[in-house]
Amino acid sequence: MHRFFVKPEQLLESIVTISGEDFKHITKVLRLGKGDLIEVCDGQGTDYLVSLNTPGDQTISGSITRQYRSQGETPEMRITLFQGLPKGTKMEVIIQKAVELGVYQIVPFSSLRAVSQIKDKQDKKIERWQRIAYEAAKQSKRGIIPKILLPQTLKEVLNQVDHYDLMILAYEDENRLTLKAALEAFQKISKTDKPLSIAVIVGPEGGFDLQEAAACQAARVISVTLGRRILRTETAGMVVLSQLNYWMEGGSS
Ligand code: SAM
Numbered sequence: 695m696h697r698f699f700v701k702p703e704q705l706l707e708s709i710v711t712i713s714g715e716d717f718k719h720i721t722k723v724l725r726l727g728k729g730d731l732i733e734v735c736d737g738q739g740t741d742y743l744v745s746l747n748t749p750g751d752q753t754i755s756g757s758i759t760r761q762y763r764s765q766g767e768t769p770e771m772r773i774t775l776f777q778g779l780p781k782g783t784k785m786e787v788i789i790q791k792a793v794e795l796g797v798y799q800i801v802p803f804s805s806l807r808a809v810s811q812i813k814d815k816q817d818k819k820i821e822r823w824q825r826i827a828y829e830a831a832k833q834s835k836r837g838i839i840p841k842i843l844l845p846q847t848l849k850e851v852l853n854q855v856d857h858y859d860l861m862i863l864a865y866e867d868e869n870r871l872t873l874k875a876a877l878e879a880f881q882k883i884s885k886t887d888k889p890l891s892i893a894v895i896v897g898p899e900g901g902f903d904l905q906e907a908a909a910c911q912a913a914r915v916i917s918v919t920l921g922r923r924i925l926r927t928e929t930a931g932m933v934v935l936s937q938l939n940y941w942m943e944g945g946s947s
Pocket of ligand 1: 863864865866867895896897898899900901902918919920921922923924925926927930
């Protein structure tokens with residue numbers, strides 16, 4: 695079933711009104727009309743089954759027949775991926791896959807070994823990345839549209855440690871603590887029923903400089919190994935997100 699994100703103000707009582715790009719897509723591309731069903735999501739974790747009315751010139755409305763929690767969210771956990779700026783268009787793949795794997799927000803960061811710094815045309819890039827997140831959220835039936843935040847420095851990232859219940863550094867030179875062990879240790883001390891906010895830091899292709907790794911450890915970020923192989927930067931974040939999903943779905947018991 696075709697799925698569209700709508701703003702809360704487009705939902706009035708039991709009617710949803712759609713205009714703009716989505717109106718054109720529904721009426722001109724999908725050629726849907728009276729009686730056809732679509733699914734809309736308010737971007738805050740609630741989905742609605744909608745039976746369309748006859749389209750007008752620039753808007754189409756529909757009656758909400760059912761409301762339910764979006765299937766694509768894990769409300770118990772919010773994962774922020776701090777991603778070292780990768781080369782070329784790799785960030786686009788990272789965003790797409792991370793949204794499919796349930797990421798809550800993505801923050802690009804620059805570091806000593808990040809070869810690409812998005813100084814020029816930064817707004818354009820962020821706009822394109824946000825569009826990729828939007829499309830991936832629609833395709834994967836997410837209940838929210840994960841945000842792509844403005845790039846930060848690693849120092850700025852580390853200043854936010856206390857904003858998270860747990861901040862993890864995927865560190866290629868860590869050879870002792872696994873992500874599993876770190877989560878089990880965390881589970882023992884975390885006595886909270888609010889959504890867990892977990893931050894994951896993944897380095898760029900060049901990895902982390904020794905002094906950066908030391909700064910992360912000094913900031914009480916937990917360094918974990920993802921195994922004996924060196925993963926590409928675009929792989930590492932996905933491994934962490936997958937393991938966090940597994941852990942949250944009871945894989946740790
Ligand atoms: N310094 C690495 C090397 O020796 O080739 C390059 C960095 S790796 C391509 C990019 C990032 O992925 C790392 O900074 C780290 O965040 C993550 N990563 C890759 N393999 C990892 C592993 N086995 N354990 C933990 N993190 C890993």
